[in-house]
Amino acid sequence: MLRTLTNSLRPNLNTDSEIIVSVLCHEAGNTAWVALAQSLGISIKWWAPEGGIGNNRDPKLSLDTLRPLLSSKTRLVCCGHVSNITGTIEPIKEIAKLVHTIPEALICVDGVAWAPHRPIDVKDLDVDFYVFSCLNHYFFDPTALHVRLGLGNSCLELEHAVTPIITHLVDHVGWDAIIAHEELITAEILGYLTANSDLYTVYGCATADAKARVSLISFSVKGLASDKVAEVIHETSNFRIITGDCWSPRTVHDVIGLPDYGILRTSLVHYNTVEEMRAFTQKLDQVVRSMKVWNFPDEKEVSIPIARFISISTQNLYFIMTVAETAPPVPSGHKKGVTEGSLLREPLELRGHLNQFKSFYVTPIIGTEFPDAHVVDWLKAPNSDELLRDLAVTMVFFRAQTDLTDELQKELAQRLGVLTGKPESSKLHIHPLTNYNLDKDPELNVITTDKAANPAEDLWKNRPADIRNSWHTDTSYEPNPADYSILKLIKLPETGGGMYAFMPSRSPITSADHRDLMS
Numbered sequence: 380m381l382r383t384l385t386n387s388l389r390p391n392l393n394t395d396s397e398i399i400v401s402v403l404c405h406e407a408g409n410t411a412w413v414a415l416a417q418s419l420g421i422s423i424k425w426w427a428p429e430g431g432i433g434n435n436r437d438p439k440l441s442l443d444t445l446r447p448l449l450s451s452k453t454r455l456v457c458c459g460h461v462s463n464i465t466g467t468i469e470p471i472k473e474i475a476k477l478v479h480t481i482p483e484a485l486i487c488v489d490g491v492a493w494a495p496h497r498p499i500d501v502k503d504l505d506v507d508f509y510v511f512s513c514l515n516h517y518f519f520d521p522t523a524l525h526v527r528l529g530l531g532n533s534c535l536e537l538e539h540a541v542t543p544i545i546t547h548l549v550d551h552v553g554w555d556a557i558i559a560h561e562e563l564i565t566a567e568i569l570g571y572l573t574a575n576s577d578l579y580t581v582y583g584c585a586t587a588d589a590k591a592r593v594s595l596i597s598f599s600v601k602g603l604a605s606d607k608v609a610e611v612i613h614e615t616s617n618f619r620i621i622t623g624d625c626w627s628p629r630t631v632h633d634v635i636g637l638p639d640y641g642i643l644r645t646s647l648v649h650y651n652t653v654e655e656m657r658a659f660t661q662k663l664d665q666v667v668r669s670m671k672v673w674n675f676p677d678e679k680e681v682s683i684p685i686a687r688f689i690s691i692s693t694q695n696l697y698f699i700m701t702v703a704e705t706a707p708p709v710p711s712g713h714k715k716g717v718t719e720g721s722l723l724r725e726p727l728e729l730r731g732h733l734n735q736f737k738s739f740y741v742t743p744i745i746g747t748e749f750p751d752a753h754v755v756d757w758l759k760a761p762n763s764d765e766l767l768r769d770l771a772v773t774m775v776f777f778r779a780q781t782d783l784t785d786e787l788q789k790e791l792a793q794r795l796g797v798l799t800g801k802p803e804s805s806k807l808h809i810h811p812l813t814n815y816n817l818d819k820d821p822e823l824n825v826i827t828t829d830k831a832a833n834p835a836e837d838l839w840k841n842r843p844a845d846i847r848n849s850w851h852t853d854t855s856y857e858p859n860p861a862d863y864s865i866l867k868l869i870k871l872p873e874t875g876g877g878m879y880a881f882m883p884s885r886s887p888i889t890s891a892d893h894r895d896l897m898s
Contacts, residue, residue, distance in 0.1 A: 465583025
């Protein structure tokens with residue numbers, strides 16, 4: 380449709396013409412205008428939103444940013460009625476009035492994100508072209524409309540028998556009722572997200588005001604990749620949520636400044652219910668809190684929490700944990716070194732540096748497995764700091780790490796702490812059961828149920844018979860808890876695997892009475 384429109388405009392344009400295109404436009408529109416400009420040698424001026432480019436959490440079009448771009452050469456201005464990322468309603472009437480102060484200038488508005496939520500009145504808007512697609516139609520048949528609109532096909536929505544649906548919605552329900560209902564369900568989602576600002580970042584207007592936005596909401600989870608969150612939601616519920624750039628990469632990556640995994644987007648319409656919104660926020664909360672790395676209290680001698688658990692399957696069974704004590708220097712074997720500029724003293728966020736490696740979620744609690752990656756390669760990589768900092772955000776699991784020596788494990792633990800801003804007084808944890816350590820290294824806690832290999836034979840003999848072949852260790856409730864744990868596994872006991880838990884992550888979802896008891 381837009382390609383046909385661009386072809387029709389060719390006679391009105393020449394190499395002296397200028398086209399202004401909003402960077403907030405859907406890429407389906409942008410590519411059409413860019414192709415037209417390139418074919419004719421026309422200059423495109425990109426219209427940036429109020430607040431500029433990069434880290435702009437609430438981008439919106441402004442007459443003040445448009446005015447300097449206009450000139451006597453302006454022949455076309457292109458923008459969207461509503462951002463398909465933020466849901467923000469743009470002041471189209473005012474924009475059209477300003478554009479038309481330039482002789483021969485035309486305005487084209489993309490209404491694809493407006494059409495499902497509001498009536499369209501082109502005459503009132505005073506625009507020259509208004510386009511929208513029915514690709515994401517909002518009736519009840521799940522089949523994509525573009526598949527069914529073609530030669531030899533009849534479209535369900537174009538059959539006479541279906542027209543009463545439109546009549547019912549417009550004449551009997553009415554746009555005012557639809558808008559009011561969508562504002563209500565939008566408030567449910569936004570209310571939850573803004574009430575948990577420690578977990579979420581909302582993009583666009585943070586209120587449900589129907590004059591400012593439509594019921595399209597984009598957000599991200601602090602410290603978690605959007606696609607991973609959506610994957611767990613899809614696997615554990617009937618809810619569906621869009622991720623990535625939603626075909627607006629300029630908005631998501633250039634304007635907002637998000638990495639490749641982009642946003643999480645919910646698109647609500649008239650047939651969604653308040654009960655569905657509450658069920659969705661409950662599921663979202665459950666998933667996020669099970670995946671999220673929870674911060675310990677910000678105390679002088681407590682380092683910033685990093686990974687919940689790093690599980691490495693090799694030849695021995697070890698715990699390595701960091702707490703606040705006297706810190707030794709970072710091992711000199713790391714060629715790149717840790718610079719002051721690479722340190723972070725704030726909650727971590729995934730930056731996408733590990734996306735190049737094959738991975739998958741095992742469960743929301745166990746986290747991500749990297750089946751083919753080698754930790755030693757990451758330790759020695761030129762971009763090792765970036766890889767390890769992303770590694771420190773959540774639980775991860777590796778297999779067959781036979782070249783990861785004890786010293787390299789200890790280096791990994793130290794560097795994770797240094798890269799994420801641990802205090803100088805923090806070093807590797809020394810477990811009180813040091814006599815469980817076969818190699819007499821107090822920083823490595825060896826756990827075994829093998830009587831012959833167990834140096835603490837007196838403890839083994841004195842244990843009750845029914846628990847001799849089990850073990851337990853816990854540092855979660857020490858005065859200065861560990862940032863993370865590294866478990867190196869050699870041999871599973873005959874009874875199978877074991878269990879581990881990250882107790883601070885459980886606290887927010889336990890009952891108030893239980894939290895009071897534990898405190």
